[in-house]
Amino acid sequence: MEENKTISLELRNILDNTIEGIIIIEDGFIKNVNKSLINILHYEKEEELIGNLATGILIPTSNKKFIKYNSRTFQEISLITKDATIIPAIIKIKSISLNNKKCKMVSVLDMSEIKEKEDMLIEQSKLAAMGEMISVIAHQWRQPLNTIASIATRLKMKVKMNNLTNELVEEKADEINNYLQYMSKTIDDFRNFFEPQKEQTPVTTLSLVEDTIKMIGKSFENQNIKIIVENKKYSALYLHKNELLQVLINILNNSKDAFLERDIKEAKINISFDEKDSFQIIYIKDNAGGISSDILAKIFTPYFTTKTSKNGTGLGLYICKSIIEKHSNGELSVENHEDGVLFKIKLFK
The missing domain is CATH 3.30.565.10 (Histidine kinase-like ATPase, C-terminal domain)
Structure with a gap:
């Protein structure tokens, strides 16, 4: 009996020193958790979690999603913290037997920091594309700008020759407006691309x-x-x-x-x-x-x-x-x- 208690204490120490959160679930209810899980979920003590339904903190994705992390396959889920914040996580589930009862041991890895870094990487990649995008804008604007310059030159010549009519001014103003609308639309397309989208x-x-x-x-x-x-x-x-x-x-x-x-x-x-x-x-x-x-x-x-x-x-x-x-x-x-x-x-x- 004393030996079993020692083994149990040693096992507890091992579980409490893992990076992953550990949950022991029996018939859908939380029977035990380690310190890492308490920290991940922002609780203060295990008693706040033990006895509750596991579905109160684990939310599966609408479609079961599996991802590879360090060459191992995990299920992707969301966690609900004590203050009702939802954080991304991956879990691994293993069937175990404790005191002759069938239980599930769920290993939980908080992915918040990794997701944040991934999102930063995506934004950095988007910014890295900005140089090429500016080059593309320059190409797309060159022809309208040349045309607008050509229209302005023609109008100036007409003024000098005293040959400018209201009809011509109206026609050329419409042309310039069409080109400006095209250039404005180009800017909108690129601006929308660089805006963060949640x-x-x-x-x-x-x-x-x-x-x-x-x-x-x-x-x-x-x-x-x-x-x-x-x-x-x-x-x-x-x-x-x-x-x-x-x-x-x-x-x-x-x-x-x-x-x-x-x-x-x-x-x-x-x-x-x-x-x-x-x-x-x-x-x-x-x-x-x-x-x-x-x-x-x-x-x-x-x-x-x-x-x-x-x-x-x-x-x-x-x-x-x-x-x-x-x-x-x-x-x-x-x-x-x-x-x-x-x-x-x-x-x-």
Whole structure:
């Protein structure tokens, strides 16, 4: 008996010194917790939790989501703290026997800090794209600005020649206004992209692609790269639109870099769509020559890049995968096909 008590105390000490929170559940009720869990949930003592229903602190996601962390698979859930704050977490559940009774031991890892760092990384990646975006804006504004300058010059000449009519002024004023509206719309598109977006909004996969091309399409045109989009519109999904735009921009820019590095003639990107009962897919296929199999297996690894340090950080595709699989209830995969690569973005309903 004394020996069992010693073993129990030793086990308790071990559990209280783990980083993970531990919950022992019997018939749905909390029978025991360790110190880490009390700290994670901002309680002061275990008595505040013991005897309560486990569902009072553990909230499963609407769809069972599983993520890999340190090569182990965990279920993603939310926790409710004492002050009713909801925090992200991952859990691992194991069936055990205590005092001849069947129980569940739930290991809980608080993901708040990791999620915050991930969100920061996504924002930093977005800011890193700003330089290229400014370049794109410059391209999209150059032609309207040149035209407005040309209209102003023509009007000045008409004034000097005393040949200016009210009709011409009205016509040219309308032209200038149209160009200014176009330039204003360009700024709105980019400003919306850089605004943090917390709420999910209904959006179709086709409109996501169309909005992406509005933003960066000119830079592809300038390099003679064709983007062919299948005109297929499926039902709207609730998504973080700006994050999905970031994924599409990253993937398309990767293709553009491959075209330029390899000097591909008749460069082409095909974007198509599909819908099944529980998900939709965006297919992005290029003809840039594909990726060798040993590299293909590593492209979603953080800090892995085939570009020079000047041109790549190795975080672009890692962030894309994080956005799709951890923020958007989806899957991102890539494979070689005929003469290029095929990215598949699967978005669950």
